Structure formats: C-alpha cells, structure tokens
Amino acid sequence: MTELRRVFNYFTNNLDRISGYMLEHLILIVIAIVLSIGLWVSLGVLVRNNKKAADSVLGLGSLIMAIPSVAIYGILVSIPGLGLSRQSAVIALVLYSMLPILRNVYVSLNEVDKSILEAAKGMGMSDRQILRKVQLPLALPVILAGVRVATVMMVGIATLAVYIGERNLGVLIEQGLKRSRSDMIIVGAIMVTVFVVIIDLFIGWLESAAVSEGIKSDEGSKAGGEN
Amino acid sequence: MIKIEEVTKKYPGMERPAVDKLSLNIEEGEICVFVGPSGCGKTTTLKMINLIIEPSGGKIHVNGENIREQDANELRKKIGYVIQKTGLFPHYTVFDNIAVVPNLLGWEEEQVEKRVVELLKMMNLDPDENRDKFPKALSGGQSQRVGVARAMAADPPVMLMDEPFGAVDPITRNQLQNEFLKLQQKVKKTICFVTHDIDEAIKMGDKIAILDQGKLVQYDTPENILLNPVNEFVEEFVGSDRSLKVLNLLRVTTVMRKNIKRVKDKTGFEEIKKYFSNPEKNRILIENDEKHVVGYLAKEEYHKISTAKGWNKAIRIFPASLNEHNTLKDAMADMLQHNIAALPVMDDNDQFMGIVSFTDIQAYIGEAYEENDNEKDQDENEVL
Amino acid sequence: MGVERLIIIIQEQGISLLQRHLYLVFVSLFFAIIIALPIGILVTRPPFNRKVDQILSFLNTAQGIPSLAVVAIFLPLMGVGVRPAIFALSIYALLPIARNTVAAIKGLDPDVLEAAKGMGLSKKEVLLKVELPLAMPIIVAGIQTATIFTVGTATIAHLIGAGGLGRLIFTGIAMNSPQFILAGSLMAAAIAITLDQLLGLFQRRVRRKYGG
Numbered sequence: 001m002t003e004l005r006r007v008f009n010y011f012t013n014n015l016d017r018i019s020g021y022m023l024e025h026l027i028l029i030v031i032a033i034v035l036s037i038g039l040w041v042s043l044g045v046l047v048r049n050n051k052k053a054a055d056s057v058l059g060l061g062s063l064i065m066a067i068p069s070v071a072i073y074g075i076l077v078s079i080p081g082l083g084l085s086r087q088s089a090v091i092a093l094v095l096y097s098m099l100p101i102l103r104n105v106y107v108s109l110n111e112v113d114k115s116i117l118e119a120a121k122g123m124g125m126s127d128r129q130i131l132r133k134v135q136l137p138l139a140l141p142v143i144l145a146g147v148r149v150a151t152v153m154m155v156g157i158a159t160l161a162v163y164i165g166e167r168n169l170g171v172l173i174e175q176g177l178k179r180s181r182s183d184m185i186i187v188g189a190i191m192v193t194v195f196v197v198i199i200d201l202f203i204g205w206l207e208s209a210a211v212s213e214g215i216k217s218d219e220g221s222k223a224g225g226e227n
Numbered sequence: 228m229i230k231i232e233e234v235t236k237k238y239p240g241m242e243r244p245a246v247d248k249l250s251l252n253i254e255e256g257e258i259c260v261f262v263g264p265s266g267c268g269k270t271t272t273l274k275m276i277n278l279i280i281e282p283s284g285g286k287i288h289v290n291g292e293n294i295r296e297q298d299a300n301e302l303r304k305k306i307g308y309v310i311q312k313t314g315l316f317p318h319y320t321v322f323d324n325i326a327v328v329p330n331l332l333g334w335e336e337e338q339v340e341k342r343v344v345e346l347l348k349m350m351n352l353d354p355d356e357n358r359d360k361f362p363k364a365l366s367g368g369q370s371q372r373v374g375v376a377r378a379m380a381a382d383p384p385v386m387l388m389d390e391p392f393g394a395v396d397p398i399t400r401n402q403l404q405n406e407f408l409k410l411q412q413k414v415k416k417t418i419c420f421v422t423h424d425i426d427e428a429i430k431m432g433d434k435i436a437i438l439d440q441g442k443l444v445q446y447d448t449p450e451n452i453l454l455n456p457v458n459e460f461v462e463e464f465v466g467s468d469r470s471l472k473v474l475n476l477l478r479v480t481t482v483m484r485k486n487i488k489r490v491k492d493k494t495g496f497e498e499i500k501k502y503f504s505n506p507e508k509n510r511i512l513i514e515n516d517e518k519h520v521v522g523y524l525a526k527e528e529y530h531k532i533s534t535a536k537g538w539n540k541a542i543r544i545f546p547a548s549l550n551e552h553n554t555l556k557d558a559m560a561d562m563l564q565h566n567i568a569a570l571p572v573m574d575d576n577d578q579f580m581g582i583v584s585f586t587d588i589q590a591y592i593g594e595a596y597e598e599n600d601n602e603k604d605q606d607e608n609e610v611l
Numbered sequence: 612m613g614v615e616r617l618i619i620i621i622q623e624q625g626i627s628l629l630q631r632h633l634y635l636v637f638v639s640l641f642f643a644i645i646i647a648l649p650i651g652i653l654v655t656r657p658p659f660n661r662k663v664d665q666i667l668s669f670l671n672t673a674q675g676i677p678s679l680a681v682v683a684i685f686l687p688l689m690g691v692g693v694r695p696a697i698f699a700l701s702i703y704a705l706l707p708i709a710r711n712t713v714a715a716i717k718g719l720d721p722d723v724l725e726a727a728k729g730m731g732l733s734k735k736e737v738l739l740k741v742e743l744p745l746a747m748p749i750i751v752a753g754i755q756t757a758t759i760f761t762v763g764t765a766t767i768a769h770l771i772g773a774g775g776l777g778r779l780i781f782t783g784i785a786m787n788s789p790q791f792i793l794a795g796s797l798m799a800a801a802i803a804i805t806l807d808q809l810l811g812l813f814q815r816r817v818r819r820k821y822g823g
Contacts, residue, residue, distance in 0.1 A: 119314025
C-alpha cells in the first residue's frame, strides 16, 4: 500500500510539471497531425486515379511503418542539420502517419459509388467540384478513422521522443527507468495511457460530429411504402 | 432539337464499333426511345449526347448548337440526366439533391426554394414531409421521382433518361411511367429515353429507334414499328404478339360506334323486328327509364327468340363500362373477363359515348394488317 | 571513415545484439500467438460472444497504449532482464493477434456458417474446417502487425536491461555517436522490413488459398 501512496504523492506533488509535460505532448501531436493531414490527404487526392502511383506510395508508407520508431529517430538525428530537435520528432511522426491516412484517403475516394459520380458529372459538375462536394464528403468518415488511428499511434511514438530531446509525459517514464523510481514509472505509464484514451475518444466524437446524417449507418430509417 | 449525324463510337481493341454511323433527328417536345438488345449501342449513344462518352466521329447538335463547340460542363447543366441507380447524393437531403444544378448556376435562395417545392409537388411528393429526408430513407419509387425532379430542376429543354424506371418493381414502374407521361404533357420536354423493354418503349415513346449492333434499324412511331416492321429482326424483337401489342396503342374511341338506336326494354317486339330487318343493323341498345344505357340486344340473339313475349331475355346487360382513355387492350381484357362481346364507352363525366364490340376491333386490326400485306405484295410485285 | 567504423561496430557488437533481438521477438511472438489465438476464438463463443463488441473495442483501445509504458511498467513488477521484457513484449503482441482473430471470426458470412451447420458439421468441425480457414488471412495479417510491433518494442527492451539492438541506438544517442546510432537503427530497420515483407508474402499466399 505504501507503493500506491508513493505513486499518489508523486502525482500530487508534481502536478504542475506533469501538466506541462502533457501540454508539450499535445503540442507535438497537434503540429504533426496538422502537417500529416495536409500532406497525406493532398497526396491521396493526387494519386486517387492512378493505381500504380498509389501502390508505390502505399508501399513506401507500409515500409516506413514496419521500421521501429526508435530506429527512425536514430536515422533522423544522424542527419546533419536535424539532430536532436523537435523537427526530427515531427518528421518521424508525420512519416508514421503516412500509411493510415494515405491508405484511407485512397480507398475511400475510390469506393464512392460510381453511379453517384456519373450523376454528378452528368449534371455538369467539374472534376474539382465533384471532388470537393461529393467525393471528399463521402470519404470523410473513413479518412477520419485513419486520422484517429494515426493520432493514437503518434501518442506512443511521441512518448519515445523524450530520448531525442522532447520534454513530454515520456520524461516521467524515462527518468523513472534511469533512476529506478517505480512511482515515476507508474505515474508516467498511467498518464500516457489516460492521455491516449482521451485523445481516442475525442477524435471519435469528432468523427460522429463531422459526418453527414445521410451517411451514418443506422437501422430503422428506411421508409416503408409511399402514399 | 437533337440532331445526331453519322455518330460513331469505336473502342480500341473492339472488332466492330459500339455505335456505327448513327443518324437520326429528335423533334422538340417528343419522347424518343432508344431500344434494342444488349450491346446495341443505345446507352452509348445516349451518353454521347451529353458528352459523358466522347464520340469517335460524327456530329451532334442540341438546340442548333454543336455539342463539341461548348464546354462540356456547361452543356450538361442544360441537359437533364436521369440514370437507373439514381446516383442521388447520400450526404445531401432530398431538397439539396434537387437543388444541385440551380445552386451551381447561382440561383437566388428564394428561387431555389420555390423551384424545389414546385418540383416535389409535380412528382407527387409532399414537400414538407420529404424535403429534409436523406436518400437512404426513401423507397425505390420515391428515389426515382427525386432523381427525375433533380434532372428537371434547372428546367432544361432536353432530358436524357437511361433506364430510369428499371430498378423498381413492376407496379411502381407502371405508376412512374404513367406519372411521367402525364408530366410530359405539361412540360413538353425533348426526351431521349433508353430501355431494353419493348413494352416500355411502345408505351413511352412518341418515336422509337430500334438499334442493333451499333446501327439504327428502324426509326418510326410505335404503331408503324408494330404494323410495319422493316425486317425480321424488328419483327422478332417486337415479339410475335405484336398484334396484341398494337391493341395497347389504340384508344377505344378509335373503333367506337356512336349512333346506335336505343330502345326501352319495354318496347314492342314489332319495332325491334322492323329495325333488325335492315341487314346492316346488328345491334340495338337498351336503355332504362332514366335514359341510361344498360344493355344491348344482338341480332343473332334476337333471331333465336321465337315468341314476342319475353324477347327481353335475350338482352345482355353491360357488366362493366370503358372509359374514353382506355385502350383496345383494356377493352379486350374486360370483354374476355366478362364473357361479353361489346361494352359501352363513357367519357370523363360518365356520359355515354358509344359502343365497342369485339368484331369491330377484329375488323380494324385485320384491315390494318391486310393493307400492310397488300402494300408489301405491291412492293414485291413492283420489284419483280 | 565513418562507414568503416560503422561496419566494425556491426561486426563486433551488432551481431550478438541482433541475435538477442531476434530471440526476444520470436519467443514473445510464440507466446503471444499461443495465448491470443485461443482467447480470440473463445471470445467468439458463448457466453462471451454477447460482449464481443465491447471486447473488440477494448482490444482496439489497448493497442493504442504507448509501448514505452507497457515495457517500463514491468520494471517495478518484475525487475530487469530478459524475462520481464518477454512478458512485456508478449502482452503487447497479444493485442493485434487477438483483435484480428476476433474481428475475422465475427466478420464471417453467417450464411456460410449456417450452411455448414446444416450440413451436419459439429461445432468443433465448423471451427476447424470452416471458421479458422476463412479467418486465416486476417489472423495472419494480425500476426504480421504483431511482428513489426514486437521488433519495434524490442528496441526499447534495452531500457529494462534486456539487450537487443536498442542498446546500440540508445548508447549512440547518449554518446552522440552517429555510427552507433546508425548501426542499431539500420539493422533494426532491416530486420523489420525483411520480416514484414516475408509475412506479407505468406499472408497473400494464405489469402489466395482460403479465398474469403
């Protein structure tokens, strides 16, 4: 029980620092996610009609995903000009989010019912209008799901970024390991877990809020006969 | 209104063109139906009119303008396009779906509001109930109606319809067809309609274009296609029951007889005898005290009666009546059902108009085919 | 030159660390598979199958827990060394395998299962002859995911004293030595990519064989 007491005390005594770490964690993720969405959604839109190009970039994304995050950090910091910096951390995060976001963008844009696209074209909408008003809105649920996966992944990878100089919630664990302080480790582990769950729920909420009523799947909305 | 000149579509690697030097003109305000077996090029031709498919050769003019000389998107905004699967935007309400083209054209909000409500009413859809529904909440028939409303939103003079009523059950399809024909009477659009169903073609078309393997085989009115098929292919495509199909094209008023003598059922036997002594008179109408026609007496039946008393047992009471808009097919069906050889025709105000009899129908159709055969024989003789 | 030094490091220390790394990965995967598969199947049987959606949801969320947290928590629990590391890695690898097993079986066409039942197959036969083969492609995909997760997590196993290629990387960062960092990073990347490609091929083979 003293263990629990120590953990609790550590938490209450260091609330300020911990909130600061959480904020850093959040900032890093927000920067990375905004860049990722901008970059990978654009790329997905660009290759949407080109299967060969799409396969290549998806293959690349898949390759990157397989590499341990620590290894990517290692390679990035070895590049002259980057080193132990926020830039390295952001680049690593953006690279990891490539596959979940890009794949979902590509697949969802191509899954839009062909008859809907044909009707849109037949009505005189330009390609760009079709993309903006029909394809992207219809693809949004799947794209957001990809963003959610990417963000959750990022929390974990960002935690490791303390080893290349970031000062976020990972510090608690890193220092705890270094100094064999189990209270720090436990507080750190719990904090990052809670953080991940909150982020996951938040984006889940965004998903429901952002998706049009017409494409949410729910039972009991099919009309019976007509009058 | 739509002028198709020597239009061809060839796909790389295909042996024969999908559409081969097709030429025809569609008059303003007419429904022209493209019909034919699978692969005949009907849908391809339709889609070349609004440049969804690029022609390989030939020219198409819509409303006097060459479609190639216009921006494709602008052209399409002026042509209504209805497809079988409707293609309604699932993320837009019914209102927003119908409003797509008007919004693209920059209409004022009030204009759009007025037009959408007007269209919903035209389609027999209650505006308040339906405007905020999403497509997934609509039945098949409702979706098709919204699809048509959407195509008509910007009031285009021309409409292209690709099997628009194909995806619903036969009862709904019949309803939709009837509603559309009624609508067309009001709006008089120039319509190009594709179907694989010859019965739908006959019902909907002012003119029918029969296509086979990319070529135009016959372009004619439904009556002529049925009465004068130009070759064996058309004959077979139309079906061996084409004489029955013709029945569906003709109104009962075509063969109706109007001036038939009417007598009361209490009339004297002698009067009837005198009337029937005229070889040309075959039928007498019986009316009741309120001067409503209730039945008829046929000469053959009359001759079977031996006594003056009870001659009115030979009267056949009309079990049903026809409306002036009914077709000969309706008449035949009723006659067969009620096992009676003649039926009265009433107008829309329920006033008696005339009589239609089985023999009259038989004579009319028979003569039409006889003329046909005579013409054919004549042509053949001339060639010889 | 830097490159020569890199190669020396790889030869002298890298190989043994690589061996340790692979040992950690394969042992953990082994435990993960033999635990996750039965659990995954169990979850789809009554009485658990009523809660299958919640369990799936839990597995999805649990997969998001940062690997550093999972590994680090074993220090106070079990101390340092290979044993706690294998525990941590096994648990982490469990999640994608269990999740995919559950999702795959849950997602099977109920008509197919009903047909099998109607043909007279016992519950066990349905599982072994119908459900598992059809679910195989997705389960293998789960194992593929688990493998690359484990290769990644094993790089931080060094932090609780289990060795592995992480040692080169972390030491390199501390010493500011690009050669150490790259030696560790490139080797870790290489085995990760290799294993991923191999499993990918295997997964496609399985998919072709079992349709689905």
